[in-house]
Amino acid sequence: MNVYSQQQIISALNLTEAAQQVAQGFVAFSKGKVKVPPVQNFVFPQANGDCCIKSAWVEGEDTFTVKISTGFYDNPSKGLESNDGLMLVLSAQTGQPLALLQDGGWLTCIRTALAGQIAAKALAPSNIQAIGIVGTGMQARMQLEQLTVVTDCRDVIVWGRRQSERDAYRDFAEALGFRVETTLNAQQLALKANLIVTTTPSREPLLKSEWIRPGTHITAVGADTLGKQELDPALVGRADVIVVDSIAQCSQYGEISHALKAGLIDKQQLLELGQVLAGDVSGRTNDQQITIVDLTGVAVQDAQISRCALESCAQA
Amino acid sequence: MNVYSQQQIISALNLTEAAQQVAQGFVAFSKGKVKVPPVQNFVFPQANGDCCIKSAWVEGEDTFTVKISTGFYDNPSKGLESNDGLMLVLSAQTGQPLALLQDGGWLTCIRTALAGQIAAKALAPSNIQAIGIVGTGMQARMQLEQLTVVTDCRDVIVWGRRQSERDAYRDFAEALGFRVETTLNAQQLALKANLIVTTTPSREPLLKSEWIRPGTHITAVGADTLGKQELDPALVGRADVIVVDSIAQCSQYGEISHALKAGLIDKQQLLELGQVLAGDVSGRTNDQQITIVDLTGVAVQDAQISRCALESCAQA
Structure with a gap:
């Protein structure tokens, strides 16, 4: 061996x-x-x-x-x-x-970042104005790196709680060739970016439904166990297309589970990423739709x- | 690492x-x-x-x-x-x-053999006339080796299906210092040995109840998954003391499960080896009892x- x-x-x-x-x-x-x-x-x-x-x-x-x-x-x-x-x-x-x-x-970090790349390739709008990254940690960096493969957009806006972490992320993203804006205001991020990746271990919603513009794609990778949540359940309820890595698992935990429990969406609406990739179901069909991909991680x-x-x- | x-x-x-x-x-x-x-x-x-x-x-x-x-x-x-x-x-x-x-x-082989040693130490009769080993494979050898630590008895009778395997086992056991008898007749083994270890992947009983003499101890290690069986369920029903490594697991498979399903014993009779070793329950209390230890293997x-x-x- x-x-x-x-x-x-x-x-x-x-x-x-x-x-x-x-x-x-x-x-x-x-x-x-x-x-x-x-x-x-x-x-x-x-x-x-x-x-x-x-x-x-x-x-x-x-x-x-x-x-x-x-x-x-x-x-x-x-x-x-x-x-x-x-x-x-x-x-x-x-x-x-x-x-x-x-x-x-x-x-595990890189396969999660690659899943974000795959999700964006399959579901992001055709014209990406800016990439929004929620979080400043390792996964926040790897997601941005892997998105460079699927878009030419080099504008990123990053949300983070601490000045030092926002500054460090700015250095990282500039080195990757990005024009970088950092913010403590997630609404600001939602106003600029139409390809958003959430990467935090938050236990309460960071992105409110009313902030998100039509045409936005969101990949949520932070909520990978019970109790974690980054998205307003109303935002999940409002999305035109909801894609998950595993319907069985995302019904238990992750962003989708909160909206399911609140009765804001129906399990029948859920598509699996593998079905979208295989062409068995349609993902995004126009540039006005809000699409969400919830990635809880599968073996x-x-x-x-x-x-x-x-x-x-x-x-x- | x-x-x-x-x-x-x-x-x-x-x-x-x-x-x-x-x-x-x-x-x-x-x-x-x-x-x-x-x-x-x-x-x-x-x-x-x-x-x-x-x-x-x-x-x-x-x-x-x-x-x-x-x-x-x-x-x-x-x-x-x-x-x-x-x-x-x-x-x-x-x-x-x-x-x-x-x-x-x-x-895994040695921890199973050590469990056989532990079981014999705790439950075998005080005077061991001969050790009986059912099977001639790796586990049949390791069990005999580990029993030398808990008894001075150096008489062994071995049951095996093939002449070549019985001969090879004879060589092995003689090198360990045993006087060796081999047999194709398991009744013969039961007549001589009062400390028996069964080690085969058999799917039908090899030891019949009527062959087993009072005072005999049997450790059964072969039946470690569904469908395997080395002991006559009537023998399990007749035993005075029935000890298992795990009551939960042995109720599912192993020797005990067959007798439980046939209604020949009650789950309440089962003792766990750990309880016996801790002194929380009595194992053998006299030299006329038949004792059985069923080892299915626990993590x-x-x-x-x-x-x-x-x-x-x-x-x-």
């Missing part, structure tokens, strides 16, 4: 290939071709930590993947990152472990990105 | 310490102090394979364990073992992966043996 470090994985991964594989993974998932056993969860109250174990196999593929992700929130006081993680890739032909990817959670993304990473590392 | 090979693990593991830890694990499990998320299972029909992922954390311990076991039954035709496996040990204080134990399934054994293996390897 090969063991690859985070650095080896970051250097080797072919992002174009990875994006294609993640997109194909969404299609396979929506066609019911992905085996995903129930997630295993641990809570470690004595250490303010948790762990989840997700596994997936895409039928027909030669490999399957087991991912272990940890979050220990007192780690920074020990000089350690809060989040850690690794993926194991095994042969679906012989059961042999093929690779241990010690990515420290990076592959098929891990299966696809880890196989890509293994292939890229083996060739490097 | 340290990566240890099967050979390193086999050389380093302190079996005395491991047996103590596995016994403590059973006690913790029966006290409800072990967190065990639902097992993840995959089936790979295209390759005649399967995979299961078991995880456990013993509350208060500094580590937790994720075990991946595979069985690909066409592997021998490719020159590979059917069974493979590995364990990952992570910190329950920081989430960091501490060790990858590439044991190839050996730790706490993996958590305990992997922590021991990590400690032993780190000191080696």
